[in-house]
Amino acid sequence: MKIVFYVAYIGKLFLIFLTKLGRFTRFTWRIISQGYHGPFYTKIFLNHLINIGFLSLPVVGLTTIFTGAALALQIYSGGTRFNAESVVPSIVAIGICRELGPVLCGLIMAGRVASSISAEIGTMKVTEQIDALYTLNANPYNFLIIPRVLACFISLPLLTLIGDILGILGGFLVGVSTLDFNPTNYLLNTVKFLEIADINSGLIKAAIFGLIIGVLGTFHGLHTEVGAKGVGKATINSVVWSSISVLAANYILTEALFYK
Amino acid sequence: MIKKTKIEVKNLNKTIGDKQILSNISFKLRPEEHLVIIGSSGAGKSMLIKCLLGLEDLSSGSIFFENNLVSGNEDKRRLLNKLGVCFQSNALFDSYKTWENIAFKTLYNERSPNISKLKKLAIERLEEVGLPRNIAEHYPSELSGGMQKRVGIARSIFSEPDVLIFDEPTTGLDPIMSKKIISLIGKIIENSKKTAITITHDINLAMLLASKIILLDSGKIEWTGSPTKALLSKNKLLKVFLNG
Numbered sequence: 001m002k003i004v005f006y007v008a009y010i011g012k013l014f015l016i017f018l019t020k021l022g023r024f025t026r027f028t029w030r031i032i033s034q035g036y037h038g039p040f041y042t043k044i045f046l047n048h049l050i051n052i053g054f055l056s057l058p059v060v061g062l063t064t065i066f067t068g069a070a071l072a073l074q075i076y077s078g079g080t081r082f083n084a085e086s087v088v089p090s091i092v093a094i095g096i097c098r099e100l101g102p103v104l105c106g107l108i109m110a111g112r113v114a115s116s117i118s119a120e121i122g123t124m125k126v127t128e129q130i131d132a133l134y135t136l137n138a139n140p141y142n143f144l145i146i147p148r149v150l151a152c153f154i155s156l157p158l159l160t161l162i163g164d165i166l167g168i169l170g171g172f173l174v175g176v177s178t179l180d181f182n183p184t185n186y187l188l189n190t191v192k193f194l195e196i197a198d199i200n201s202g203l204i205k206a207a208i209f210g211l212i213i214g215v216l217g218t219f220h221g222l223h224t225e226v227g228a229k230g231v232g233k234a235t236i237n238s239v240v241w242s243s244i245s246v247l248a249a250n251y252i253l254t255e256a257l258f259y260k
Numbered sequence: 261m262i263k264k265t266k267i268e269v270k271n272l273n274k275t276i277g278d279k280q281i282l283s284n285i286s287f288k289l290r291p292e293e294h295l296v297i298i299g300s301s302g303a304g305k306s307m308l309i310k311c312l313l314g315l316e317d318l319s320s321g322s323i324f325f326e327n328n329l330v331s332g333n334e335d336k337r338r339l340l341n342k343l344g345v346c347f348q349s350n351a352l353f354d355s356y357k358t359w360e361n362i363a364f365k366t367l368y369n370e371r372s373p374n375i376s377k378l379k380k381l382a383i384e385r386l387e388e389v390g391l392p393r394n395i396a397e398h399y400p401s402e403l404s405g406g407m408q409k410r411v412g413i414a415r416s417i418f419s420e421p422d423v424l425i426f427d428e429p430t431t432g433l434d435p436i437m438s439k440k441i442i443s444l445i446g447k448i449i450e451n452s453k454k455t456a457i458t459i460t461h462d463i464n465l466a467m468l469l470a471s472k473i474i475l476l477d478s479g480k481i482e483w484t485g486s487p488t489k490a491l492l493s494k495n496k497l498l499k500v501f502l503n504g
Binding site for chain 2: 124127128129132134135138
């Protein structure tokens with residue numbers, strides 16, 4: 001009897017998983033098809049670009065500058081063990097551009113943006129505003145979803161690029177002020193070993209993270225269950241799933257981009 | 261001359277999972293008629309309206325608008341263009357100003373809308389529902405519940421739709437405001453000669469405004485008729501509603 005119970009339980013979980021997967025696939029397909037058919041609300045998209053991208057600059061900037069600074073200290077202290085202190089500038093630059101810049105931006109945006117998107121759309125759902133949009137002949141996918149997803153997709157690489165520069169700057173400031181590096185040598189070493197491919201790979205990652213955050217944030221918002229509790233649950237789910245997906249996608253993309 | 265049927269619902273059924281939410285709902289609504297659907301909570305009133313608006317798919321049955329079957333998305337879109345809906349929770353968009361909420365349908369569906377003309381029209385609608393013009397620039401959160409309800413009504417009549425739908429228009433309002441809203445709806449319907457559907461559990465509203473009443477119970481039509489017939493009816497549930 002106990003075995004039957006466990007099998008039934010696993011079956012039930014599997015059915016729930018399939019239902020959610022089906023819902024997500026349908027949602028993603030509707031984004032593509034509605035995006036293709038239009039209309040596209042340019043003004044709304046630009047507003048989201050400012051809200052999602054520009055207003056995230058302070059938090060992204062502060063995070064990357066401190067991370068760059070801490071990274072320089074860590075590499076220096078590790079490097080002294082085998083007399084490799086001179087690699088600090090190049091490793092800070094490569095580490096920030098390839099890995100830390102996009103991942104940190106992705107995680108910050110998962111917390112800041114995915115939560116706000118899902119809470120906003122979720123509240124609209126429970127207060128019948130989504131229904132109202134349908135009755136006013138404004139498709140919620142074109143009006144709410146696509147501008148937000150696109151804004152995430154575009155703003156994340158831009159934020160990452162700025163984050164990369166600030167992260168390297170953080171390393172430079174610590175290198176020069178605390179670790180006694182010559183400023184000119186530090187910059188020369190940074191530029192010498194940093195390749196365009198390092199920057200590009202980080203930006204490609206960031207664009208995909210943006211897509212993940214936008215899609216998951218809007219998906220959880222649009223599928224909010226009834227009431228304030230439902231909005232809270234949707235917000236938590238959007239942050240948790242966006243963060244996990246960003247980290248998982250980071251591994252997959254790293255393998256695809258660097259281990260051919 | 262026999263007037264064309266405005267809206268016809270035929271054998272509408274709605275099932276969610278194993279639960280039958282609506283069963284075998286049929287009614288006809290002629291131009292300028294005002295149908296009031298009453299029923300207790302969970303009777304299926306809101307689901308019926310959602311089905312009518314195309315927000316929920318029908319399990320079976322059909323809906324006709326001006327004798328044409330509403331089936332595909334394009335038909336639904338065409339139907340929605342001819343409906344004005346006032347939601348129970350008002351459903352005003354928080355991040356848009358009052359006048360933008362009222363003019364929303366035209367503002368976001370036209371390629372290059374004439375903003376000043378739309379704003380002027382929205383202000384006219386505001387005044388029609390008894391609100392001062394200076395609130396046009398306010399956001400919905402800055403308005404009282406009664407004002408928000410009026411803005412919701414103003415939005416529903418903005419594009420001069422053929423059919424007006426009011427979902428629980430007096431819910432959450434104090435008795436004085438409820439009376440004002442009922443009289444406002446009555447005035448709008450009378451002046452515009454529109455067909456209207458109102459969902460409510462407020463029997464006073466039904467008796468005052470309806471030309472036809474449908475009493476829903478557990479997803480089925482329990483009773484249907486005019487307000488005069490309602491007073492003479494021996495239906496037990498209807499009597500409960502009438503006697504408060």
